[in-house]
Amino acid sequence: MTHTYKAIFVVAALGLGACTNPGNLAGNGSGAGAGTGTGTVTPVDPASNPNSPAYFSQTIGDRVLFAVDTHTLTDAGRATLTAQAGWLQANPEYAAIIEGHADEQGTREHNLALGARRSNAVSEFLISQGIAASRLRTLTYGKERPLEICSAESCYAKNRRAVTVISAGAGV
Amino acid sequence: MxxxxxxxxxxxxxxxxxxxxxxxxxxxxxxxxxxxxxxxxxxxxxxxxxxxxxxxxxxxxxxxxxxxxxxxxxxxxxxxxxxxxxxxxxxxxxxxxxxxxxxxxxxxxxxxxxxxxxxxxxxxxxxxxxxxxxxxxxxxxxxxxxxxxxxxxxxxxxxxxxxGEGAYFDSRVVFVSETGPKNERKKRLAIMDYDGANVQFLTDSRSLVLAPRFSPTGDRVLYTSYESGFPKIYVLDVASVGRRALADQPGTMSFAPRFSPNGQTVVYSLSSGGNTDIYRMDIGSGAPVRLTSEPSIETAPSFSPDGKQIVFESDRSGNQQLYIMSANGGEARRISFGTGRYGTPVWSPRGDLVAFTKQSGGRFHIGVMRVDGSDEQLLTSSFLDEGPSWSPNGRVIMFMRESAGAGGEVGLYSIDISGRNLRRVTTDGGASDPAWSPLLK
Known part of the structure; x- marks a missing residue:
């Protein structure tokens, strides 16, 4: 995941035309990637700009979670996705790749298919909220990219996720 | 050679x-x-x-x-x-x-x-x-x-x-070499002798790669790579290490490929709009044929040795079970009925058995059953055993085992279909997704 977040924050830096070097931003990005949502306060904290992808991932929330072997959106998930849709509508210059993930309790192929179901559930919800399908692309990682690596439900719950990864460009 | x-x-x-x-x-x-x-x-x-x-x-x-x-x-x-x-x-x-x-x-x-x-x-x-x-x-x-x-x-x-059994020592194994922690795993395709000697890497670690499978003559390998950013099937020539992507449909994801026994057809899974079904493709023409059309997950297809049937997994009943259908698609019959989830079926080279991964009671098992679903035998049990592959003579199964937790290690094991002789296959570092070659010529 870390490299994905680095990519986002590099994009953020370019979008803001910030003079801070991307290395520092990437450092903040790693923190955000761990889900803390409290980036170090710096004069150019990208998360303070509500139109930034950093704001999207940290303040709005870039992910929704799922129960074991399901792709049904929870009420909390729907609330997050409604807010995601609002941000995407306000920022039409961005597109998104929705990554579907599974925990390690499952075979590789099944989990790839499960991740595809989860990313599609998010995509369909965003489309139902008025986001153009052409701005969204679904991607499954199955169990290949866990966020947390303990073998307990506390970690598994965070790994069963779909993450909306913002990228520059109006369509993917 | x-x-x-x-x-x-x-x-x-x-x-x-x-x-x-x-x-x-x-x-x-x-x-x-x-x-x-x-x-x-x-x-x-x-x-x-x-x-x-x-x-x-x-x-x-x-x-x-x-x-x-x-x-x-x-x-x-x-x-x-x-x-x-x-x-x-x-x-x-x-x-x-x-x-x-x-x-x-x-x-x-x-x-x-x-x-x-x-x-x-x-x-x-x-x-x-x-x-x-x-x-x-x-x-x-x-x-x-x-x-x-x-x-x-x-x-x-x-x-x-x-x-009186067929031979199997003069064979190779293609697998995924793994390094780094579970949340930053680097994966490369590698090939080695069946006993772990003569390791040679086939890809670098820039792109996530999964589940390589040999062609019936061992000269080519099918696998899934994220090289394009999305899971997609590639075919690699073992001698030259040259690779090409199989034809695919824009906006879809494909994975879980296997060759037909004549080496001309690939059977695989394709995800489109969140739904995963099984397709087959003539590797020369690249024309896909859809074999299943269910709202459930259909994946992990494997041909019978005569090429006439395909065993696969589906959660159409509500959880993962094993099914057999004609190689042309159509109605499938369920063969697994025990408690738990069954996945990754592989038809034995002798045609008599299907090896599979089973999840039950919070553990993973490698098992075998007859193709009519009878006589199920669980050969192993651990936190995570997965992905059986048959020796060329159908007597031995190689699979991956991963231990729990942040420091969990992943490696290859083999076991006789009698359930005897569980052995670690020596690899330098982590290894997963083994696929045994046919006997070399």
Whole structure:
């Protein structure tokens, strides 16, 4: 995941035309990637700009979670996705790749298919909220990219996720 | 490749030896389905070096032969310290009494000759208690770089003659080499001999790669890569390491490929709009044919050896179970009915069994069942056992095992379909997704 977040924050830096070097931003990005949502306060904290992808991932929330072997959106998930849709509508210059993930309790192929179901559930919800399908692309990682690596439900719950990864460009 | 010249030759001595009186009632034979099987004691003296250059190989080849046989769990090597005679000439009469005295039921005698880069290996197998050769002598020719293959050929011949089973030591395994923690895992395709020797990497670690599968002749490998950013199927030529993406449909993801027995068709999974179904594609034309059209997950397809049927997994019943359908699609019949989830089915090369991964009671198992779903046997149990692959003779299954937690290790194991002889396959670092090649030619 870390490299994905680095990519986002590099994009953020370019979008803001910030003079801070991307290395520092990437450092903040790693923190955000761990889900803390409290980036170090710096004069150019990208998360303070509500139109930034950093704001999207940290303040709005870039992910929704799922129960074991399901792709049904929870009420909390729907609330997050409604807010995601609002941000995407306000920022039409961005597109998104929705990554579907599974925990390690499952075979590789099944989990790839499960991740595809989860990313599609998010995509369909965003489309139902008025986001153009052409701005969204679904991607499954199955169990290949866990966020947390303990073998307990506390970690598994965070790994069963779909993450909306913002990228520059109006369509993917 | 190198060992195209395999010459069987009759030895003059064999005639003389065959005429000796039978000293024992028991024939040299191992019945692998016997639940009370005892490892057969054997001796493999250092092969005779027929010239000075051959001496280095003479010992190494004999060692690999011994390791192949003992590695099956079906044979037990008798220590050299116990030997009464030595073998200094390939054609000398066998001193049966000396080998009988140390209870060597089987005796493997070999000789190595070197001529420049060319290595010739001869071998004979003797049934000590019957006082006779078992089968003709064999000769294998190769080069200095292929000496391990010649050793595997010798062991294969001995194994097949004694067990009546097909050979499997002269084979390779393609797998995923893994490094780094679980949340930053780097994966590369690699290939090695079945016993872990001669590892060679086929891809770098820039792109996530999954589940390689050999072609029926072992010359190509299908696998899934995220090279494009999305899971997509590639075919790689083992000799040149050149690769190309299979034709795909924009906006879809494809994975879980396997070759048909004739090597011309690929069966795989394609995800579109969140739904995963099974497709087949002629590898030449790239034209896809959809085989399943269900709202459930259909994945992990594997052909029967005759190419007429496909076993796959589906959660159409509510959880993962195994099904068989025609290779042209159509109605499928469910074959797994036990409690738990069944996935990753693989049809055995002999056609009689399906190996699978089963999840039940919070554990993972590798198991086998008959193709009609009867006689389910779970062979292993651990935190995570997954992805069985058959040895070329259908007697042994290799699979991946990963342990729990942040420091969990992932490696390859093999087990006999009798449930005996669980063994770790030596790899340098983590390894997953093994796929066993056919027997090399």
């Amino acid at each position: 190198i060992l195209s010249r395999i010459t069987a030759f009759l030895l003059a001595a064999a005639v003389v030896l065959m005429s000796l009186p039978m000293a024992a009632l028991a024939e040299l034979n191992l019945e692998l389905d016997d639940p009370n099987i005892e490892p057969m004691p054997f001796a493999v003296p250092t092969f005779v070096a027929e010239n000075a250059e051959a001496s280095a190989f003479a010992n190494q080849i004999a060692r690999v032969v011994a390791e192949d046989l003992t590695g099956t769990g079906l044979f037990r090597e008798i220590s050299k310290d116990a030997y009464i005679s030595t073998v200094t000439n390939f054609n000398s009469p066998v001193q049966y009494a000396d080998w009988k005295a140390i209870n060597a039921q089987a005796l493997i005698v070999g000789a190595v000759n070197m001529n420049g880069n060319n290595v010739t290996v001869k071998f004979r197998l003797f049934d000590v208690f019957s006082g006779a050769a078992l089968g003709d002598g064999l000769q294998f020719g190769g080069t200095t770089t292929s000496w391990r293959r010649m050793a595997h050929k010798v062991a294969d011949a001995a194994y097949s003659r004694i067990t």
